[in-house]
Amino acid sequence: MRNSLAKIAVLVSGGGTNLQALIDAEKSGIIKSGKIEIVISNNSDAYALQRAKNAGIKTAVVSKKQFASTDDFESAIKALITENKIDFIVLAGFMCILSENFTRDYPNRIINVHPSLIPSFCGKGFYGLHVHEAVLAYGVKVTGATVHFVNEIPDGGRIIMQKAVAVKEGDTPEILQKRVMRMAEWKILPAAVEKVCAELISNR
Secondary structure (H helix, E strand, C coil): CHHHCEEEEEEECCCCHHHHHHHHHHHHCCCCCEEEEEEEECCCCCHHHHHHHHCCCEEEECCHHHCCCHHHHHHHHHHHHHHCCCCEEEECCCCCCCCHHHHCCCCCCEEEEECCCCCCCCCCCCCCHHHHHHHHHHCCCEEEEEEEECCCCCCCCCEEEEEEEECCCCCCHHHHHHHHHHHHHHHHHHHHHHHHHHHHHHCC
């Protein structure tokens, strides 16, 4: 049975709350067509690495500082992807924008979760709290999260799933960020991972 599962690599940079949602979803059977084989971080201090270790998942650190160029950095990640026979890559709070040189090698095999309803509040410069600050500054009444395929354009790939979340009176960026995570990101990311993994294994 194990061989019939899609092998997943999760790329992280920080606390790993989305990674935790994926680990929990795998345990509870929401993700049943894939298995997280490795968690790769560009930051050796990322708490996400500890979450992976707690769950018995292999980890690796590939820091940009170790390499002379983006090409070399991305080649090191590619080597881990190949070595671990990875079918599918999930970006879960990965703070490096991957080049076209990387993304074209994995068409429809990389997904990302973004904390807004794309095409609003996305693209270059829109990440983390910046997204929620922009949402509040603009005064929109509904925000949410989007899971999309990753291509060479930041937040530009085809949308897989979206979920809307209400913006409430008195929200701060931090309060809104937590609500979007809890009500949207942690729900649609595992669901999208299962959907793509199921499609990958049915096409083998």
